[in-house]
Amino acid sequence: MSPRAGSTGPHTLAFVESPVQLLNVLEWAHSPTPGALAPGAGLTLVVLSPNDPMTRGQLRRMAELARDEGHEVRWEEARGGTVAPFRTIVGLTPLLRRARRVVMGDPFSRYVQLLLTITSAEDLVVVDDGTATMEFVAQLARGERLVRWHRKGGRPGARDVLFAPVSSAARRRLTPSAGRRVEVFSSMPVRETPDGVTVTANDFAWTRSRFGPPRITGGADLVGTSLVETGVVDGDRYLEAVRGLARAHGATRYFAHRRESTEKLHRLAVETGLEIVRPDLPLELIARRGPIGRTVLSFPSTVVHTLPLALAGTGVRVAVCDIDPRWLTDNASPRAQGFLSGVTGSARDVHRLAAVTAAPGAPA
Known part of the structure; x- marks a missing residue:
């Protein structure tokens, strides 16, 4: 069993939307961070499933590996129809309010940003979602709004304007404070480290083992x-x-x-x-x-x-x-x-x- 999963303490909740995010949560769980808040008796992985068949297939395989590691996996059909997001958020709210640590794979995700407004977790961890992590850390360091690098510049669209208060609230939640610790667990080069953010190297020790x-x-x-x-x-x-x-x-x-x-x-x-x-x-x-x-x-x-x-x-x-x-x-x-x-x-x-x-x- 991984060092993090086998400890006692507050509960840890992880949200993933892609196979790579789930892989990097497993890497994070395998590699303890000195001084980190002790995790719960286990890690609960919440898969916010996309609709793409290839991604869903890889996520199901990765979920099997996570269960083999002793973690609980909760599969959410988060995009399965008009009422799915509402049903998912309502169902996750009790877990979010109890969680002392929240791990996320994509801070640019509107889904994740919305969930961040519900939790009062004092320990937030961002694991790699590929090269987007480099842009996230740089934007957080510069105090910019969170925008994916491949989005074309110019004025925000109507949906961006409507969602702006939620995105701003999420960015504030991802900014360290006296009562909140923020960790970035990454294999990417991080050149602009935001004040107070702990950066931990992901060396793929779990994969190699x-x-x-x-x-x-x-x-x-x-x-x-x-x-x-x-x-x-x-x-x-x-x-x-x-x-x-x-x-x-x-x-x-x-x-x-x-x-x-x-x-x-x-x-x-x-x-x-x-x-x-x-x-x-x-x-x-x-x-x-x-x-x-x-x-x-x-x-x-x-x-x-x-x-x-x-x-x-x-x-x-x-x-x-x-x-x-x-x-x-x-x-x-x-x-x-x-x-x-x-x-x-x-x-x-x-x-x-x-x-x-x-x-x-x-x-x-």
Whole structure:
């Protein structure tokens, strides 16, 4: 049993909406923080389930692993119809009011921000939700409103205006005070630490202790990204970049991101010849379990930070390919290029590749 889960003390409640968030809650539970408020007799994980089938499937697999670790898992159909959010919040309110510690995977989530207005927990923990954690910490340090990095700049929409009081209240709750401790548990580089916030390194000790070491193949594997789906990168440009990387490095497999569309993946398979793999667990666990290529190729994303930690000591090389500014769409946020460059530049123990040049005849 993990050090945190086996202790006695106040109750701990964790909210997750993605498989990676759930993985990082397990990592946090496995790695005690000196001076932290003692957790409850167990950790209750609340899955605020999305509607996407791939994400739901991975979450169910991760929930099984959490139960194997001795944690209680509560599955909420939080988006299953018009009344689902109201029913979920009402059902969780008693737990929130009793909780002394709340762990969350996505402080940008409106769901989580709303739940934060209900709890009076004196101990708040933010675990990694990928590269978004870097932006969250920076915004909190600068006192800015919480906005995802890929959201286009400009005036807030009507929903943003309506939700602004809740978002502001959540930001205040996530600001340390005399009676409230805030911890960020992250494998991401944190350069701007907000006053009073404790930053704890996530080195994927739980993943390495439970999986692997992997069998390593001689070739290369390529990791997909949802930058096309989020409107940051042009689809045609992305396909050319994938094709160029695969040819240059002899990649044969493409590990799809859970948010990549079926249509895009079909086109990638047809036009690049890559075998498309849709993982049933977060890539850190898939890679650690193996088999995995001796070289793993990626565009700027969370895995350029997490895979070197999960695969430490295995000899696998992680290489990251820069995003050419010409690949960005007109709808991309003005901050997109700088943020993506920062993700690449701050990655440790990775080999940096130049942006792939589009083949002749590719869209200009």
